[in-house]
Amino acid sequence: MDLQDIIIAPATPPGEGGVAIIRLSGQGCVYLAQKFFYPSRSFEYPISHTLYHGYLKNAQGIQVDEVMFVFMAGPRSFTAEDVVEIHCHGGQQIVSMVLHVFLQAGARLARPGEFSYRAFVNGRIDLTQAEAIADLIHARSEKSHSLALSQLDGQLSQSLYSHKQSIKDSLCLIEAWIDFPEEELPAEDICSIRNGIAAAVRQLETMICSYNTGRLYSEGVSLLLLGKPNVGKSSLMNALLGEERAIVTDIEGTTRDLLEEGLVINGLPVRLVDTAGIRESCDPIEREGVMRARKRIDSSDLILLLIDGSRAVDAEDFSALNICSSSKYITVVTKSDLTEKIDLPVEFSEKVVHVSSRKHEGLDRLREQIYLSLIADSSRDENSILLTSQRHKVAATSAVNCLKRFIKALDSSLSLEFLATDLREALDALGGITGETTTDDVLDDIFSRFCIGK
Ligand SMILES: Nc1nc2c(ncn2[C@@H]2O[C@H](COP(=O)(O)OP(=O)(O)O)[C@@H](O)[C@H]2O)c(=O)[nH]1
Ligand SMILES: [Mg+2]
Structure with missing residues (x-):
């Protein structure tokens, strides 16, 4: 991407609103912007980070809108370059007219993520922080938001930095001895290198494990409601959502397609999926629904297996159990407001929760x-x-x-060149996270997933 261009894009989402912000970035953007901005109190050159009131006119001198104008001198700006923002009224037509003025005058429409890319290339943020901006925008729960915010703060980068530093220290020691092939590494150096690298391995492994949890916050959790017809799946979906989303009747086979809704459960962004009741049916539509439910089992993080508490367990409950027993599931005994007639067989999971969707009981549990x-x-x-x-x-x-391979090589006294190579590869891998060694195609891929204007 060409860093010399002045780029422009709306920084606010499309649609109507009180205000829309159009952002320009790049060397000379302030001169370009000043050509079309007519301040209500004239000035020669704008003071950085100060709002000015005025009018935006096009090249023909025709007024486009009444606007606020702010200049942010690099490097104290989002991209670390000179940035100008035009705050106009939030209408589609106004925004496209403002864009048109600047595109005509030589600015170029920014590609998706290009502002963040420039912030990265100019060294204001590293790659993990650029990615955190996207996560922050897409966060669907408070916890996802706070995770993205701490990554934006540089928490991940700092921790990686300390690992990289300890690997670099070991590499320095080893490289110092490479030039003396007839000499052995001193025993105390070997010992301290080994300890340092082993500690980095342990900490990195903890970090890797944390992805099992972290992924749930960033990608969200898929939760599948499963059970025979009429156990109360759709009612439970509605109760958890707090709205009458799914159709509930006492007719078996009411729900036929998959029904999905997003909600937040204890800070976890969740996609809740209601399904057709599991049973043998002659109705082709219902059968298709059951097949779709089965297909979703593997891609679900957790299954809620519903059993009707007001009836005895039957073969249909067992066939529902069969199809989810190899996945992670919780048994949910429904209709706890009715007289309980169920005696739950041992085959069902020991994790059992009793709920009444009608009375909204047991939902917190x-x-x-x-x-x-x-x-x-x-x-x-x-x-x-x-x-x-x-x-x-x-x-x-x-x-x-790489680090484990290094420790093995160290223990079996392989040549110092081998050892150094393992450490360099480990550094490269970690540098790929923060962006120092990331290849261009990976960078393109990351930034292209950003929206325009970010
Ligand atoms: N008493 C009582 N009835 C319920 C409860 N949940 C669902 N039902 C009833 O059970 C029937 C089937 O409910 P529905 O949610 O459509 O079941 P699904 O086929 O599993 O989706 C309906 O008549 C509901 O009113 C509950 O908590 N208590
Ligand atoms: Mg249903």
């Missing part, structure tokens, strides 16, 4: 159980890092593999 089943490691330190990106996990894993 169910939410808590869902949370505990998914967040296995509840003993984790609240402040320790949670990896939320698969890209980071893959890179950290490859670094750990």
Whole structure:
């Protein structure tokens, strides 16, 4: 991407609103912007980070809108370049006219993520922080938001920095001896190198494990409601959502397609999926619905297996159990407001929650159980890092593999060149996370997933 261009894009989402912000970035953007901005109190050159009131006119001198104008001199700006923002009224037509004025005058429409890319290339943020901006925008729960915010703060980068530093220290020691092939590494150096690298491996492995949890916050959790017809799946979906989303009747086979809704359960962004009741049916539509439910089992993080508490357990309950027993599931005994007629056989999971969707009872316990089943490691330190990106996990894993290979080589006294290579590869892998060694195609891929204007 060409860093010389002045780029422009709306920084606010499309649609109507009180205000829309159009952002320009790049060398000379302030001169370009001043050509079309007519301040109500004239000035020669704008003071950085100060709002000016005025009018935006096009090249023909025709007024486009009454606007506020702010100049942010680099490097104290989002991109670390000179940035100008035009705050106009929030209408589609106005925004496109403002864009048109500047595009005509030589600015170029920014590509998706190009502002963040420039902030990265100009060294204002590293790659994990750029990715955190996207996560922050897409966060669907408070916890996802706070995880993204701490990554934006540089928590992950700092921790990686300390690992990289200890690997670099070991590499320095080894490289110092490479030039003396007839000499052996002193025993105390070997010992301190080994300890340092082993500690880095342990900490990186903890970080890698945290992805199991972190992923749930960044990608969200898929929760599947399963059970025979009329156990109360759709009613439970509505109760958890707090709205009458799914159709509820006492007619078996009411729900036929998959029904999905997003909600937050104890800080976890969840996609709740209601399904057709599991049973043998002659109705082709219902059969298709049952097949769709079965297909979703493997891609679900957790299944709620519903059993009607007001009736005896029957063969249909067992066939529902059969199809989810190899996945993670919680048994939910429904209709607890009715007289309980159920005697739950031992085959069902020991995690049992009783609920009444009608009376809204047991729902908090169910939410808590869902949370505990998914967040296995509840003993984790609240402040320790949670990896939320698969890209980071893959890179950290490859670094750990290099470091383990290094320890093995060290123990079997392989040549110093070999040892140095393993350490350099580990550094490269970690550098890929923060962006120092990331290849251009990976960078393109990351930034292209940003929205325009970010
Ligand atoms: N008493 C009582 N009835 C319920 C409860 N949940 C669902 N039902 C009833 O059970 C029937 C089937 O409910 P529905 O949610 O459609 O079941 P689904 O086929 O599993 O989706 C309906 O008549 C509901 O009113 C509950 O908590 N208490
Ligand atoms: Mg239903």
